[in-house]
Amino acid sequence: MVGHSTAQLEGKVALVTGAARGIGFGIATVLAERGSEVAICDLSGEASSAAADGLLSDGHSVIGIATNVTVPESLNAAVSRVIEAFGRVDILVANAGVWASAGYEERPHYNDADWEITHSVNVRGVVNSAEAVVPHMQERGSGRIVNIASHGGRKPRGMATGRTLGFPYSVSKAGVIQWTHGLAIELAPFNITVNAVCPGELWTHMIRGIYTNRRNLTIDHSRDLSGGGISGDFALAMQNTVPLGRGQTPRDIGNAVAFLASDDAAEITGQALNVNGGARMN
Numbered sequence: 001m002v003g004h005s006t007a008q009l010e011g012k013v014a015l016v017t018g019a020a021r022g023i024g025f026g027i028a029t030v031l032a033e034r035g036s037e038v039a040i041c042d043l044s045g046e047a048s049s050a051a052a053d054g055l056l057s058d059g060h061s062v063i064g065i066a067t068n069v070t071v072p073e074s075l076n077a078a079v080s081r082v083i084e085a086f087g088r089v090d091i092l093v094a095n096a097g098v099w100a101s102a103g104y105e106e107r108p109h110y111n112d113a114d115w116e117i118t119h120s121v122n123v124r125g126v127v128n129s130a131e132a133v134v135p136h137m138q139e140r141g142s143g144r145i146v147n148i149a150s151h152g153g154r155k156p157r158g159m160a161t162g163r164t165l166g167f168p169y170s171v172s173k174a175g176v177i178q179w180t181h182g183l184a185i186e187l188a189p190f191n192i193t194v195n196a197v198c199p200g201e202l203w204t205h206m207i208r209g210i211y212t213n214r215r216n217l218t219i220d221h222s223r224d225l226s227g228g229g230i231s232g233d234f235a236l237a238m239q240n241t242v243p244l245g246r247g248q249t250p251r252d253i254g255n256a257v258a259f260l261a262s263d264d265a266a267e268i269t270g271q272a273l274n275v276n277g278g279a280r281m282n
């Protein structure tokens with residue numbers, strides 16, 4: 001437990017997309033610990049409720065709602081449900097995201113489905129999330145929106161394969177950053193701030209797939225440089241490439257989101273904050 005007072009977000013209500021696991025769940029946990037009531041919104045209602053139950057049993061006020069960010073009606077229903085349960089929405093964290101389409105672990109190159117899914121979830125999903133909640137925030141004259149982008153959305157890291165698998169993803173995350181800049185200008189007159197957090201690399205379901213892909217594409221498949229399997233590859237890569245020497249944790253990202261969602265960040269809007277141990281500086 002970190003030494004923050006629950007007062008930082010006391011009385012706030014947050015809706016976090018893609019929060020049944022990984023980074024989203026870390027964000028939901030930190031926001032709840034800082035005093036916020038939280039809605040965990042993810043594809044599966046069962047997984048969302050199970051994640052919420054874990055936080056409820058720690059005494060937090062949390063609900064789980066089945067939500068698909070690619071479907072505006074689904075988000076509208078989620079926002080209505082949160083208002084019904086908690087009275088309002090103060091904070092939107094648009095976190096849901098995908099790396100590529102199914103089966104990418106085995107492919108060196110992107111395909112059409114990768115462009116489609118990264119655009120529909122990572123870009124349109126973030127746009128849809130804001131559109132569902134902004135009219136309500138405008139009516140109330142305040143709000144905080146934090147979009148989860150990636151430091152890969154600022155500077156791509158190609159593999160020189162001609163059609164590097166991660167390009168659709170990094171292009172979609174550049175879109176999230178640009179959307180953040182633009183929306184911040186649009187919503188400033190309504191006292192709504194819009195910022196992005198750009199994580200570096202975290203050992204989640206998503207990154208496990210990426211490192212499986214890298215391992216599969218290595219010429220010598222049996223190569224195990226770290227002696228620790230795929231998670232060892234990840235730890236070694238972090239040690240070698242991140243100035244602070246480790247991958248981030250979901251809690252690291254939650255801490256940055258909590259700050260941007262708090263009154264302490266009242267004068268910060270339109271910014272994209274790297275939380276990456278110094279891996280890329282831009």
Ligand SMILES: NC(=O)c1ccc[n+]([C@@H]2O[C@H](COP(=O)([O-])OP(=O)(O)OC[C@H]3O[C@@H](n4cnc5c(N)ncnc54)[C@H](O)[C@@H]3O)[C@@H](O)[C@H]2O)c1
Binds near residue numbers: 098
């Ligand atoms: N893991 C990393 O290293 C890393 C680095 C930079 C940015 N990010 C970003 O952080 C966010 C979370 O990533 P993660 O690593 O926790 O991934 P994850 O795959 O573990 O979790 C993503 C969550 O989003 C949900 N989701 C997917 N499509 C959805 C949809 N259409 N509607 C609602 N929910 C949906 C999934 O069900 C899942 O629970 C993503 O936006 C990702 O791009 C991750």
